[in-house]
Amino acid sequence: MPWALAGVLAGLAGLATSYLVAAWLGLRGNPVTDVAELVIRLTPGSVAEAAISAVGHHDKPLLVTGVLVVVLVLFACFGLLARRWPGAGIAGFVVLGVIGLIANQSQYGAPATGILPSLVGVLTWLACLALLTAPLREQPYRDWDPQRRFLLVASGVGLGSLVAGGLGYRVGGHRRAVDTARDALDLPGVTSPRPPAGVQVQLDGITPWQTSASRFYRIDTALVPPAIKPVDWSVRIHGMVDREITLTYDDLLARPRHQMWMTLNCVSNEVGGNLISNGWFSGVLLKDLLAEAGVQSGADAVKQTSDDGWTCGTPLSALTDDRGAMLAIALNGQPLPIDHGFPVRTLVPGLYGYVSACKWVRDIEVTTFDSFTAYWTERGWSEMGPVKLASRIDVPHGGEHVTAGTVRAGGLAWQQNTGIRGVQVQLDGQGWQDATLSRRTLKDTWVQWTATLDVPAGDHQLRVRAINDDGQVQTSVQAAPAPNGASGWHTISFSAG
Ligand SMILES: Nc1nc2c(c(=O)[nH]1)N[C@H]1C(S)=C(S)[C@@H](COP(=O)(O)O)O[C@H]1N2
Numbered sequence: 428m429p430w431a432l433a434g435v436l437a438g439l440a441g442l443a444t445s446y447l448v449a450a451w452l453g454l455r456g457n458p459v460t461d462v463a464e465l466v467i468r469l470t471p472g473s474v475a476e477a478a479i480s481a482v483g484h485h486d487k488p489l490l491v492t493g494v495l496v497v498v499l500v501l502f503a504c505f506g507l508l509a510r511r512w513p514g515a516g517i518a519g520f521v522v523l524g525v526i527g528l529i530a531n532q533s534q535y536g537a538p539a540t541g542i543l544p545s546l547v548g549v550l551t552w553l554a555c556l557a558l559l560t561a562p563l564r565e566q567p568y569r570d571w572d573p574q575r576r577f578l579l580v581a582s583g584v585g586l587g588s589l590v591a592g593g594l595g596y597r598v599g600g601h602r603r604a605v606d607t608a609r610d611a612l613d614l615p616g617v618t619s620p621r622p623p624a625g626v627q628v629q630l631d632g633i634t635p636w637q638t639s640a641s642r643f644y645r646i647d648t649a650l651v652p653p654a655i656k657p658v659d660w661s662v663r664i665h666g667m668v669d670r671e672i673t674l675t676y677d678d679l680l681a682r683p684r685h686q687m688w689m690t691l692n693c694v695s696n697e698v699g700g701n702l703i704s705n706g707w708f709s710g711v712l713l714k715d716l717l718a719e720a721g722v723q724s725g726a727d728a729v730k731q732t733s734d735d736g737w738t739c740g741t742p743l744s745a746l747t748d749d750r751g752a753m754l755a756i757a758l759n760g761q762p763l764p765i766d767h768g769f770p771v772r773t774l775v776p777g778l779y780g781y782v783s784a785c786k787w788v789r790d791i792e793v794t795t796f797d798s799f800t801a802y803w804t805e806r807g808w809s810e811m812g813p814v815k816l817a818s819r820i821d822v823p824h825g826g827e828h829v830t831a832g833t834v835r836a837g838g839l840a841w842q843q844n845t846g847i848r849g850v851q852v853q854l855d856g857q858g859w860q861d862a863t864l865s866r867r868t869l870k871d872t873w874v875q876w877t878a879t880l881d882v883p884a885g886d887h888q889l890r891v892r893a894i895n896d897d898g899q900v901q902t903s904v905q906a907a908p909a910p911n912g913a914s915g916w917h918t919i920s921f922s923a924g
Pocket residue numbers: 643644645646647648649691692693694733734735737766767768779780781783784785786787
């Protein structure tokens with residue numbers, strides 16, 4: 428048992444010093460999160476989806492915990508191995524360190540300094556293992572003295588780990604420094620959101636028309652979101668262009684401001700799900716930037732790369748037409764939140780996020796779809812991701828019990844870059860009834876709808892469907908989110924009495 432404990436304590440000490448070094452260098456992750464991200468990169472899409480649908484939004488904390496549990500067990504094994512074969516214990520730690528190193532250096536744009544945390548970690552492991560096992564090797568272990576020495580060394584190593592870990596936590600001020608830089612920004616031309624009159628209907632329980640930044644849904648593959656100071660940010664526009672352009676944050680601020688209300692949604696949103704939000708975005712039009720770069724004929728795609736290495740492929744035409752695709756710098760009148768792509772992300776009305784809304788965007792390559800694959804297309808999702816016509820019931824909630832009689836129902840409908848003309852609801856399979864739309868001045872946002880229903884006592888079913896501005900009626904055909912977005916009519920059950 429003391430041998431396993433020696434392995435675990437040495438292991439924890441190395442994790443603590445590597446964490447401290449990573450924090451001190453201002454690296455995005457540490458060896459544990461690096462390995463967890465490597466696991467994400469190596470996981471086939473279908474397995475990832477199954478895992479995410481099983482554990483939902485706990486997937487990231489669970490993954491990090493899983494990596495930690497596995498390494499703790501390995502540490503104990505290395506300690507036990509070291510009893511018979513000292514070399515095997517050492518080799519175990521070295522192999523683990525090399526995995527951490529590979530996990531770090533295989534990241535997109537990993538700085539060379541990223542090898543330091545793993546190196547320091549391995550050195551700590553070996554030193555602590557030697558320290559902790561020396562008293563255990565001293566002949567008869569029943570002797571009180573070696574045991575006391577072991578306990579002494581063990582408490583020392585444990586305490587040292589706590590100090591290093593705590594210090595790492597304190598020093599890990601990189602994100603806080605970025606927060607401070609973010610708070611100090613004053614963005615020219617960025618105005619506060621003022622929702623157009625009439626877009627918000629008065630109905631308890633209906634989703635607010637404008638989503639606050641803190642409630643904006645979040646989807647990304649980064650365990651530790653990139654924290655980038657505006658002065659450290661730039662984006663390169665290159666590939667099939669006449670003139671390559673590199674833009675700094677100040678270059679962007681100096682350009683004309685484009686602002687719009689826009690609803691963003693995730694392709695993996697289930698029918699009735701809430702991976703959708705609506706905000707006031709400010710930025711710079713991509714069509715102007717691409718015109719300046721001079722797109723060459725033959726190009727049909729743009730490959731975007733994020734600071735964290737995530738990639739997506741966007742149809743070029745959606746970036747050059749008049750829909751308002753932009754490099755966004757602000758959400759709801761404030762600099763983008765770090766988790767939503769600060770300092771700069773891409774937004775393209777009418778396309779799902781996975782093919783367009785690159786957060787922490789660093790590289791925009793004009794190219795052809797033939798010549799590359801991107802993060803989600805490699806995992807089986809469609810190359811094109813136009814938003815499907817969809818609608819949702821917010822009120823009543825599924826399973827709710829309401830007072831029989833006149834019941835007001837309400838919810839949302841959307842198809843960005845097309846617009847919604849009408850919404851209809853159907854109670855218990857009877858005829859379709861027109862719902863009332865809130866004022867719809869905007870084709871790139873969701874629209875709220877309400878309907879007044881005559882509901883007798885008993886169990887009921889309510890469904891909704893939308894009609895877009897082209898007159899197309901939302902399909903009843905049910906499809907799962909993969910590979911190009913869910914479809915089908917949102918249906919809820921409720922009771923009245
Ligand atoms: N760098 C990066 N950008 C990304 C992603 C990601 O994983 N990494 N996910 C995309 C997906 S799938 C969606 S739906 C949107 C979500 O943006 P939000 O988190 O700001 O709502 O971001 C997109 N941009």
